[in-house]
Amino acid sequence: MANSTSKTVYDIFQSMEYGAYSPSTAATARAWLERHSYSLGFFMDGKFVCPVDRQTHTVTDSTGGTVCSVICAKDEDISSCGSSASAGFKTWSELSGHRRAKVLLRLASTLQRYTQCVSELCDLCQSPCSLPALIRLTQYYAGWAQLQDTLMPEWIPRGVVAVVVSDDCSFHSIWLKVLPALAMGNAVIMVPGVKLAPPTLLLAQLFMETALPAGVLSVVTGDTSVGARVAKNNQISYLTYSGSQQDGEVLAKQTAGWGLTISLCLSVSAECPFIIFESADIDSAVDGVIEAAFKKKKDWQWVLCVQESVLDSVVSRLKLRITGLKCVPLGSESDRTLVDVAVQDALQQGATLIQSCSPPASGALYPPTVLCGLAPPSSAAVSPPPGPLLPLLSFRSAAEGVALGNRTPHGQAASIWTEDLNLALETAKSLCVGSVWVNSHSVMDPSLPQCGRRDSGNCTDGGKEGLYQFLRPSPSPALPRSTPTSLDYAAFGTTASGFMVPEGFDPSSVTCSCSQYVGGKLCKADSGCSRTVQAPGGAVLAHCPDGGRKDVRNAVEAALKVQPGWLRKSPAARALSLYSLSDHLEKRRREMAASIQAQTGLSMEEADKEVELSISRLSDWAARCDKQSGGMPPLPQTGSALSAPEALGVVGVVLPDAKPLLSLVSLLGAAVSMGNAVILVPSEKYPLPAIDFIQVLQASDIPAGVVSVITGRRNQLTQALANHSEIQAIWYWGSLEGCQFLQHTCSSPLKRLWLHCEEVEGNDGGKYWSHSSPSLQEEMWREAVVWKSVWIPTA
Template structure:
């Protein structure tokens, strides 16, 4: 396929620019070479799958949905790894830009791809939802807006489908006084005016150190006066047309709104076409961190400028967004660049560069920029599943709302006591109630609503009483988790491992006690309960060993310089545990999250919560 794309490079280049409106120079020098590079790269992974991806198998049918800003390149990011791992693909291109997808289908047939392996279906946005929710689609790969990504996530929830989302962004472009300002200016051109700013990772927030802010702005204005806007097929053009009038209108509404809020707007109108769907390069200053044009993704050639004083302030402003797709840091000070890069909450951070993509380097975001990766070995895992795994077949479970959350009556004063229990209407209860509390912020907490519920054994015996939390308890736990996340994420990996080993040692000391509690809660044999405790101890040691062995790697790419892949913490993770194997499932979900520097807010098994509640009492101290 890569060779056939090269063969038809001129036709593809022209068609991509006609379809999208981007300058033909960008299609020729950026899009098509990236497409070819991805197919060659993933052809290599196809060759090495049996050895490098041993233990993994194809997912099945991939439903790929791509946007209009990079019709062919983003198609390739989905199709390349999917085909390399042995999947079949049904592609839905954007409504505006279907031509190169259909041309690519012809290229696949010409290259000898078997019929049915790659398929293209066209339609509007609702058509994409139909594809994503089709029961025979095993995985959804989507690139597009955050709003549509949220719709697809809700539509596929509970279906058992894999899904990866590469969504919007509001990426910071941070310039320090130690940067080469002339290079930074050219970097801004590539960051925000590349493809008319219609790029998910566009550096649309320019953060400049106060001491050089005015000088940087003056240089930018001068450079903007020399940007050429016009016919996309003119090789001398820097910016082409916006994809359609609706998008152009949206961009202009954001700019006019900024003027109404008191911002200063500079637009370069030199040599600007009077006809067509064009929009001039735009620079907006005198804005606040809460300004609409600073907060929301505009998806156009609009750049906002914010000053900062210190590196700490730059990091705070850079992370002050709901997105987390990309960022770039500009300085000649290497230690400063690395320190800031590691603290920016973005999926990709470039140093002295922006919008630099390579097939060997994974790309994707987190927060509301989505999850999953395109490119690199990490991108392959989006299109495979373990060989032992069967395709999930979710079953809808009906909840009996008449008995859901039911409580038991208070025992009367004349109840008889036998063997430390009392019996009321055939239900045995402990004569001394033990109420397990919530645990967050390093201590046990009473539930905000002061409610509790009993935990019953299979025989109907009340084993204990547990706290029943509400929204305020969740809010409190999330707040303390966020407060602890920066320190825990930066703690030495060896220290995190020692803490998890300590948990395993304490669990071993109380092995029989935990097994007895499991046997009493679940009704399983003592042998099974002891085996679950032993597996939980083993699992803690396993993940403790991984604490300092998954930090990342340096990847070889075609880019100038080194690409560093860092497995940084996600942050605060919400976990809900199943009823099956209540202790082992709790440990298996909790341990890998914390050893990699995350903080967790976890809900134990609803039916058998005591194993997790005993675990925090026996293994956790306020410092942990």
């Protein structure tokens, strides 16, 4: 029985204090570490490897005590790991989906038996993880492994996948990448941060109890340079990184030119809005923000946005709820310095503080703190430091609240609090984020896609949508591995044209002077310069504008004005516009075939066939406009969830030389069918079919500005597209140097890249474009969308 000093249930509910906490002894985890002499090596070829004479890093617990040491990989270790993974991939990828599913299901059972050891080791290494969530993740992707052969028959695994995760990420985030990669038949090399290394190595060991073939799963550890060194191994086919924005940008630049496809999930320290409308249940909303913002280890930096009509009510409840909360441990002493600086700057700008207690004089601890009265441009609101700081901003109308939520460059997630379902759904649709929670926060399930927007990343995890990053269509060639060239990124695309006018050229013999198409108008290049268009035999066919940076800027300005309206059109209305474009192309069939024949030298029969395929392809995209949609996945928790594809925004497309008309309409249809605006850069070698297609665009009812066509030098226009901050994605067919430039330049600001080396793909005679495989159109469509998930609890 409780003694006379014990608190009653009423007292506990009044104060909302947490109960007494009894720290775990972590005996099971320490026993596992003891078996490895508290020194952990690598995991490769199905066993632990601990080479001698390697630099070590110490893993510490929350008190600063030593947990164990991990070693740092050398280049020979990475090479051995790559060879082992390549051999493992051959065995693993040949297994049926059913056999791979059985392995993953055995892992789920093994995790249930070793729950205590895994949990204790995660806690020791300050990387807590929900084991039920990890088991659910394993079972979910076991199901997709089982269904792969039936539902995704034309997609093949990429090969050896490198998963690089920094210490800032959660342990769950590693397996959100690893498990779908394994389920789809890839081999995986994991490169965890130092704190994440021990539990990662433990789980790799547990995998071997499931009869996973040796080499399929490997773990190499070390400092921050290991990820880039792993990426340079020619056995790697794909790399995915999770961590901070700064480290992700560095990794992208380090690996540019290696011919490696890279995706970045830069959610660490992403700024996410927590929006409370006047129609919200204020008590529940305040409890939610306290739980989200002042956790010991949180995934994002929350910014509280409150409607002015309930601001005083929210502030008073925050003061009541925050009283008595204990100080939250920071990551390091340097984080404490950042927090102190942010608080002082906020105070100088007129902010007021709500704190649970006075901050300690020193040390890596800080009390939960709300910064009230901040202006949106305040540094504490724009980039909150790591720690228990919660900036509070106010807004008047719902539209202003959406604008406040969209002001951040990070588009990771948002939490909306309102009892008005219409307002919730409209706000969720308007926010430029990947995940939205209504009257809740941080709710995850593997069936829901998690998609980065803006600076928070360019990859999609979770759900069926997250599988495609680890697959490619079987007819589609992979980006070839290569060695970076010594490229002057500042000078790329700025050199003068090397084109020479043919000897003996008679200007009067050219009857056609072409224009480019910007904002719905025919115009010359801003530079006033033109280029000659030649037939295969050298005869001059026409003059076309030599576009540049100013032309791209004009096209983007026109696209930004019209794209929101084009997106708001119903899918059925967009389908009618594309059908109209197809009809007008059919009316000009003879002229387009003649243009292709004159430009490329093909026979009239082959040129006519390309036009026929182009008409059919446009009709395909028109038909898909209102057929592709998201869904409502079944969830194990109470509530409903929606997942839906959304438009990227403005897309730059650098077109290939192969099939100049068919490739143009294939990519244009993919982009505009989903509500994007597109800026097309025609083939530098064969621009005439694209120029003649402008007349088809003019005759159609696609709004002016949705499609622009800018002719000129490929490198110059690629450079202009890459350096425009409002372009969200670039699809590129060109040289290895162009691919290297884009990978290096488009890491900041971050853009979605779809890169193809035409030096390799151009040898297929254009079969890629004329191939009837459904997976190729599926790939184009998926490159044209981002995913949004909305969670709506019902209890």
